[in-house]
Amino acid sequence: MAIRKPLVLISGSLQELPSTDSIVTNGSGNSMVLEIPSGTVNGSNTVFTLSQTPLNNVVIVTLNGLAQTKTTDYTVSGTTVTFTVAPETGTVVYCQYLNALVSPVATSKSSTTLTVDRICTSQRIVVTDANALTTSVISCTVTGKASGGIDELETDPIAVNATCTTNGSINFFISSPFQFWGSYNVTYTIS
Secondary structure (H helix, E strand, C coil): CCCCCCEEEECCEEEECCCCCEEEECCCCCEEEEECCECCCCCCCCEEECCCCEHHHCCEEEECCEECCECCCEEEECCEEEECCCCCCCCCEEEEEEECCCCCCCCEEEEEEEEEEEEEEEEEEEEECCCCCCCCCEEEEEEEEEEEEECCECCCCCEEEEEEEECCEEEEEEEEEEEEEEEEEEEEEEC
């Protein structure tokens, strides 16, 4: 018996998919995923892992091209597919599903005072903020000088950039073409 990939509707006709790629998106930004889940097909393993979280735990599972029945033949929880009977060695397992969108972090606006403790032209200061994730976009502006100065100038041409390389921690980079020191009030937004 030949092993066949599941058929899907593409451009109005049923076609066998040539690869295991995300193939279509809906208007909400979810992608249709067809994949071979990770896990050993050896006749005793019943647990397999999907690469993404399916929307509402809805997954179409096929073994050697034959559709399986959810709750009778398998269950889904998060990225885990568990079979009631382990697929035999040589069985081709395919899973098709819409991926669940990862909810973006809500925009949070905060302010902090960054203190430069030495005369310099640039300094990195780390601030803890639980809302900061490595995927966050952080924008910031200097809103005023708390103390200190730049080479005794009245105005401070200070630039502040921020990145998050570790969840919960923001790296602020303060720089100026002139030497500066002191404390600066910074407002930042995490989105």
